[in-house]
Amino acid sequence: MNIGLQRIHTFAVKYFPLVILIAIWELLPALGIVSPDILPSILAIAVALIDLFASGTILEHMRVSLFRAFTGLGLAMVFGITAGVTMAWFMPVRIVLNPLIQMFYPMPKSALIPVVIIWFGIGDASKIVLVFLGCMLPMVVGTFNGARGVDRETIWSARSMGTGDFEMIWRILLPSAMPEILNGARTALALCFALLVSAELLISRHGLGFLIGNYNEIGDNTRMFAVILIFALIGYGADRLYLLLRGRTLAWMG
Amino acid sequence: MDGVGKLKAIGRRFIPFASILVFLTVWELFARAGVVIPYLLPALSTVLAHVYADIMGGDLFRQLGLTFYRAMTGFFIGAVIAIPLGIMIGRFRFFRWFFDPVISITNPVPKVAFLPIFMIWFGLGDVSKIASVILLVFYPMVIAAIGGTLSVDKQLIWSARSLGASERDLLRQIILPAALPQIITGMQIAVPLALIVSIVAEFLMGGEGIGGKLLFAQRRINSPGVFASIVEIALAGAILIKSLEYMRRRLLVWHPETKLTTA
Numbered sequence: 001m002n003i004g005l006q007r008i009h010t011f012a013v014k015y016f017p018l019v020i021l022i023a024i025w026e027l028l029p030a031l032g033i034v035s036p037d038i039l040p041s042i043l044a045i046a047v048a049l050i051d052l053f054a055s056g057t058i059l060e061h062m063r064v065s066l067f068r069a070f071t072g073l074g075l076a077m078v079f080g081i082t083a084g085v086t087m088a089w090f091m092p093v094r095i096v097l098n099p100l101i102q103m104f105y106p107m108p109k110s111a112l113i114p115v116v117i118i119w120f121g122i123g124d125a126s127k128i129v130l131v132f133l134g135c136m137l138p139m140v141v142g143t144f145n146g147a148r149g150v151d152r153e154t155i156w157s158a159r160s161m162g163t164g165d166f167e168m169i170w171r172i173l174l175p176s177a178m179p180e181i182l183n184g185a186r187t188a189l190a191l192c193f194a195l196l197v198s199a200e201l202l203i204s205r206h207g208l209g210f211l212i213g214n215y216n217e218i219g220d221n222t223r224m225f226a227v228i229l230i231f232a233l234i235g236y237g238a239d240r241l242y243l244l245l246r247g248r249t250l251a252w253m254g
Numbered sequence: 255m256d257g258v259g260k261l262k263a264i265g266r267r268f269i270p271f272a273s274i275l276v277f278l279t280v281w282e283l284f285a286r287a288g289v290v291i292p293y294l295l296p297a298l299s300t301v302l303a304h305v306y307a308d309i310m311g312g313d314l315f316r317q318l319g320l321t322f323y324r325a326m327t328g329f330f331i332g333a334v335i336a337i338p339l340g341i342m343i344g345r346f347r348f349f350r351w352f353f354d355p356v357i358s359i360t361n362p363v364p365k366v367a368f369l370p371i372f373m374i375w376f377g378l379g380d381v382s383k384i385a386s387v388i389l390l391v392f393y394p395m396v397i398a399a400i401g402g403t404l405s406v407d408k409q410l411i412w413s414a415r416s417l418g419a420s421e422r423d424l425l426r427q428i429i430l431p432a433a434l435p436q437i438i439t440g441m442q443i444a445v446p447l448a449l450i451v452s453i454v455a456e457f458l459m460g461g462e463g464i465g466g467k468l469l470f471a472q473r474r475i476n477s478p479g480v481f482a483s484i485v486e487i488a489l490a491g492a493i494l495i496k497s498l499e500y501m502r503r504r505l506l507v508w509h510p511e512t513k514l515t516t517a
Contacts, residue, residue, distance in 0.1 A: 017352045018359065038375060096273045103274055106495045107488040108450040111465070113457065114472040114480050119294060193364035198454050201370070209367070216370040224370060232363040239362030 040222040048226040058211070058230065065196060065207040066234070068124055072131025073192045079132075080139025080188075081181060085169050087140070088147030088177075101140055109134035109191075113199050122203050127196055134195045135188035142184020146177025179253070182246050189242055193235045208234075296478040304482035314464075318490055321463040324380060325452035328387025329445060336392045337437060340399020341429065357400075361393050366451075369458055383455040390451045391444040398440025402433030435509055442498050449491060464490070 022042065029036040036044065052058040087094045112130060120126035150173055158172050174181075200209020208231045215224035278298055284290075285297035292300075308314040343349045343357075369386050376382035406429050414428050456465030464487055471479030 013351075015355055017355055021356065095269055099270045099273050100277060106446065106491050108446070108453060108491055110450055110454045110457070111468065111484050111487045114468055115484065118472065118477060118480065190362065190364070194366045197364055197367045198457070201366075202457050212367060212370055216373065221374060224374075228367050228371065231367045235364040235367075236359065236362050 037221055040225050044222050045226050045229060048222045049229070052223065052226060058208075058227065061206060061208050061211045061227075062230070062234075064124070065200065065209065065231075068127040068207065069131060069192050069196045072128040072196075073135050073188060075128070075132045076135035076139055076188060076192075077185065080136045080184070081143045081174075083136075084140040084143025084181075085147050085173055085177070087144050089165065089169055089173060097140075101137060105137050105141065109195060110198050113202055116199075117203055122205060127199050127204070127207070130199050131192045131195050134191050138184045138187040138191065139181070140184075142180045142182075142187070143177055146180030147173040149180070150176045179250060182249065186239070186242055186246075189238055190235075193231075193238070197231060293475070293477050296481055300478050301481040301485060304478045305485055308482060308486065314486060317462060317464045317467045318486070321449070321452050321456065321465060322490075324383045324455070324463070325387055325445075325448040328384040328452070329391050329448040331384070332388045332391035332444065332448075333395055333441065335388070336395035336440075337399045340396040340437075341403045341425070341433070343396070344400045344403025344433075345425075345429070357393070357396060361397070365390055365393075366454060369455060373459060378459040378461065382459055383452060383461070386455045387448045387451045391448050394443040394447065395437070395440040398436045398443075399433065402436030402440075403429055405436065406432040435506060438502055438505060442495075442502065445498055446491060446495055449494060453487065 025039070026042050028034045029039050029041045040048075083097065087097050109130065112133060116126040116130045116133075120129055154172060154176070155168070158168055163172070196207070197209040197212075200207040201213045204210040204213075208227055211227045212224055212231070215221070215227065281295075282298040285292065285295045285300075305314075339349075339353070343353050368389060372382045372385045372389075376385055410428055410432070411424065414424055419427070452463070453465035453468075456463045457469055460466065460469075464483060468480060468483035468487070471477075471483060
């Protein structure tokens with residue numbers, strides 16, 4: 001067998017279980033086992049999707065959601081990495097920040113949704129702040145643990161060659177901490193979509209979460225399933241993209 | 255140890271609490287200074303008085319109890335499905351072939367987005383909330399059980415086999431004990447998650463419970479009530495996580511990791 005065919009064969013065997021599940025999904029409403037109101041057929045969902053994209057309804061909400069998620073996540077990464085590495089390198093910063101982080105880390109961030117709404121209203125700001133607060137802690141903790149784990153010998157050698165604080169952080173601590181920073185980033189990525197959709201479902205006037213909730217309220221279940229599917233694909237796609245970037249970033253480590 | 259050393263040692267014990275104390279003091283003073291209206295940030299003392307009244311009124315424990323009931327029921331059902339399934343996926347090729355792609359593709363999906371589907375399927379009551387918890391806690395536990403089972407030393411399995419161990423002996427005497435630390439790690443992730451999902455489900459579906467109480471306070475523009483609920487949730491969560499750490503040490507007394515951390 002040539003290699004191309006073999007690849008297709010492996011791929012088909014690997015993903016065949018998904019085909020079975022999709023077939024069961026398609027058959028359940030078709031055979032009348034469950035009502036299509038409760039589980040719309042995949043065909044109907046696909047038609048609804050095309051319609052949502054063609055009319056442009058979903059694009060606007062998608063833009064809003066992605067903007068909120070990635071602004072919050074981006075801010076969390078910048079602040080989280082900075083705080084984590086400063087905590088690892090400067091003892092006074094560690095003494096001040098560590099207890100606060102330990103106190104806030106186990107707290108369920110979704111419980112803050114009503115507070116960020118009180119503070120920042122129901123628009124973009126409250127969602128961005130929520131995502132920022134939720135994603136910052138895994139970034140801080142990942143960076144801190146990574147930077148604390150750096151080989152002492154490496155630090156001593158760098159010191160003996162006259163490396164200053166800034167250069168030490170930039171050229172030694174951050175690169176060595178990269179694997180753990182990226183682990184924190186994966187947690188943060190998953191958390192950012194979960195927090196965003198919770199907040200948008202609860203109180204919002206834009207975004208994919210709002211759209212899901214809206215179709216749920218007016219009873220348009222096919223469209224609701226369609227938007228949920230898009231949101232699921234965005235979450236899945238973001239994780240795949242992360243894995244790709246992670247591979248590239250860590251390639252030098254071998 | 256001389257007197258100064260003793261003092262230093264005592265000082266070191268209190269250092270961890272210093273910044274928390276400063277944080278709480280700043281909160282109180284900032285709120286009292288009237289920079290922002292009390293609706294935006296009620297004083298810490300007001301919030302604590304509210305928490306105290308909730309505890310004394312007895313209502314808090316009823317609401318927390320409801321939330322914990324849903325979280326724990328969902329957690330146990332999830333564990334009963336996820337852990338045996340994970341072990342089977344780790345042990346048997348057929349299970350691995352079927353479930354591995356399904357789990358690896360659905361895992362990174364933000365599952366909270368599926369809660370409205372449960373609202374259609376199961377209504378707005380306990381069933382819907384417990385189903386939401388089950389969906390969310392399933393993943394960390396099944397993944398931990400698969401990882402734990404796959405990481406069992408092959409030599410151990412081969413030796414047991416050659417000594418005539420049946421599949422059942424193998425499971426009970428080799429695989430389960432060896433995979434237990436990882437499975438417990440999965441459960442440690444799942445329990446706080448169960449609490450969070452239970453609260454989010456109350457936000458979205460309404461009904462009583464600590465999340466419902468929080469949302470009710472917000473709708474009544476009772477911001478001390480909102481902050482008090484958050485403090486209560488944070489405390490309940492912290493107690494839960496601490497007791498899980500304690501249980502882990504008790505359950506894994508025989509395991510090398512416990513000796514490492516206590517020595």
